[in-house]
Amino acid sequence: MNKNQPAQQFTHSDLILENNAIGSIWQICFVANSFVFPIYAFYDKQYKISRMEFVILFILAHKGKLMAWEMCIMTGLPKNNISRGVKKLESKGLIKRSQDPKDARRAILVTTKTGEGLYQELIVHYTRRADDFLSLLDEDDKNDLDRIMLKLSKSMPTIS
Amino acid sequence: MNKNQPAQQFTHSDLILENNAIGSIWQICFVANSFVFPIYAFYDKQYKISRMEFVILFILAHKGKLMAWEMCIMTGLPKNNISRGVKKLESKGLIKRSQDPKDARRAILVTTKTGEGLYQELIVHYTRRADDFLSLLDEDDKNDLDRIMLKLSKSMPTIS
């Protein structure tokens, strides 16, 4: 899939970095990167959709409507990135923006029909990969993972 | 810390995307991004060390010596990135490369004393943040997290 990676199809177990200085954080980052990397490469190639564009579609599809600053918080991504993604999606007719009547600085963003359609097409690949991946875990593991990651998500500390 | 982010110091709980199409994967990515983002910004500012450079120092410090292709597998990062990181670290005198006698294409990489010293300085911030972060969990949670993330790390699927 990715010609920039060495040819090994699976990670060698002895090249997993257990017991490192930052504990599970390393594994969390490794899993996150390794999981999404091929998907975004695929979206880019097949649909000319960037990571930022997909992420925005994804959260809009779930929340219905959002403002850019809410997207920043939801994704943890910088606002200039979000701003560019929004502009691009708008120019492609995949989302629409309207002024917030209460605050002229803010724009309320929603997907268009086309955008919703594209999202439905894209998400199939993502969920299939996620299901494959999580199928390695039994039900208890999945519940533990859900609970723990949610707990961590809700209280991400700023830098100390 | 990051002027590109909206000013909220903590994530709003209602802006956490629970029950989404890809389950815990979303949280894993969110946590990974939100966790490392401020650290690498800090390293860049204070030490002029990029993410790639740190990651290479980190795994070298743990494994002693490695070749570039092993780093790719361990990190899930593209080989051209690793190659550039290695070149930069070498030019700064933080790592050293020597030919693999068994295969002239390969280079065996190790940290220099300076590199090891810098790593020791950098890792303090990282582990402090990791400890703060994981202190949100009780011992059972931590063990579950370790176990599950390790299981997932060891069997990352290629794209389907």
Added chain:
DNA sequence: TATGTCAAGTCTCAAATGGAACTAATTTCA
């Protein structure tokens, strides 16, 4: 020992990224 294939690593180039400065709207509070 030729020859085609594969592997490790580098290079090029276009695109994505993030920090910082900026604009414009809103809020704070003297």
Added chain:
DNA sequence: TGAAATTAGTTCCATTTGAGACTTGACATA
């Protein structure tokens, strides 16, 4: 009220990133 501070979002610019082509070395098969 009005100046100062804050916030939402954009733009600029330098750096980082990744895909793909490329180079060189190893290896398999004949």
